[in-house]
Amino acid sequence: MMDDLIWLIWTLAKIIGIAVPLILAVAYLTLAERKVIGFMQVRMGPNRVGPWGLFQPFADVLKLLMKEIILPAKSNRFLFLIAPVITLAPAFAAWAVVPFDDGIHLAQIDAGLLYILALTSLGVYGVIIAGWASNSKYAFLGAMRSAAQIVAYEIAMGFALVGVLIAAGTLNLNSIVTAQSGSLMHWYWLPLFPLLVIYFISGVAETNRAPFDVAEGESEIVAGFHVEYSGAAFAIFFLGEYANMILISALAALMFFGGWLSPFQGLGLEGTPLDFLTGSSFIWFFAKTCFFLYLYLWFRATFPRYRYDQIMRLGWKVFIPITIVWLLVVAVMVVYQIGWWW
């Protein structure tokens, strides 16, 4: 009984140890987004709250929490309030199986990758329910667009990850990373390059980010599915969206860029004064995740919004066929041991 209690407390501590840094990361990702896009557009970005605008996220959070949550008349009260939670919960729960370093994770399950796919596919419910419960045309249109888009890109994303499974021969995220050890050239970005590109673009589409953010296209449907939300309820949607962005980026780092493995590994630096660069570390994982997050911001500052029929065409008619062809290529390469990755 005592053991169970200690185990429970320890697990809770680990959950808090993942969730709190994640929320902080979300807060500073919003600041980074505004700063980066600001610099790209030759502006300063937020610079009033704290030195260099560093306390801006806290000011935003405080403002959102103080605001009134407006319940639209004739909306479905229960579903309206639970929808943001449904968006947020899977985005955080998926982190349970993400390994941060070799063997450092909340839960190691053999079907880890499948678990992440299952949980990320649940996020769409929050969007649909929010759109329906708001009882508003704009919200409903946004929800419909978003749901169709997420379902379409989930398939391409799933297929891209199947390529990783074939290459690594396991669904366990920890083993997928250790299977890539060797050097920079052993990471899966090289043999699975088309799948990497498709995975990340699908990830951008899945999180409803620019240039695929038609679900909240301001010029057509105001703000899409969350048009009726205000205050803390809107903040939770926001939190879920950014947590999902971080998750997609972290998965890209784990599956195609060797997770916590050092890029200087296997370059002959072992034993030299630069030996400290070759060790695996959480810092590498963090840096790789940040790189992909930067890509998100870069895309948003660069590309104009896609037209809706073009999004659907890209997902169904371009990405899915390419992934299927590349799956065959990868399978042949693995079976006949072509290349040095397997």
Added chain:
Amino acid sequence: MTMPIEAIIFYFFAAILVGAALAVISVRNSVYAALFLVLAFFTSAGIWMLLEAEFLAITLVLVYVGAVMVLFLFVVMMLDIKVEPLKAGFARYLPVGAIVALVMAAEMFLVLGAKHFGMERFPVPQPNPLGYSNTEELGRVLYTEYYYPFEIAAVILLVAIVAAIALTLRKRPETKFQDPALQIQVRKEDRLRIVKMDAEKRADQ
């Protein structure tokens, strides 16, 4: 007598499952019914997880909750379902419905009855050894012992996909297609005409 934790979890999930399943067929709002079905799927995935069948449990969530029910919800939300016309035929359909229900109950009794599937007929499942991978085991069995049924099922599904696509791809007068290859080849000359003309003078001057 203290209940083992597995039993507590099982009864907890089972109660939710039965409650959600009852709600699916009893709530008036069809969107609620679809959402309760989602809850039912999710809870049964939890029960499968208790059986250490994590692959099947996660696949149930991924396929049914993540894909099938999203499309269901999609359709249900689009439809304008009125309750009154649905209730109108209740008395007329009742005998047929009752017969179907009876036949189904009898079939379930035959297959799942205590005579063939009772507790004493099956040994208590032993917990799997450490390092046992449900996923690996399933993959091995699917591609060796059940190779033909698996491939046949796959082909049947493929045929269903082809049929569904063929049904929607037919030419209808109201469908509009856009050819992106043609769209990107559009040049300025095709769309824009620049007219040169002399400046006009106002009539009153």
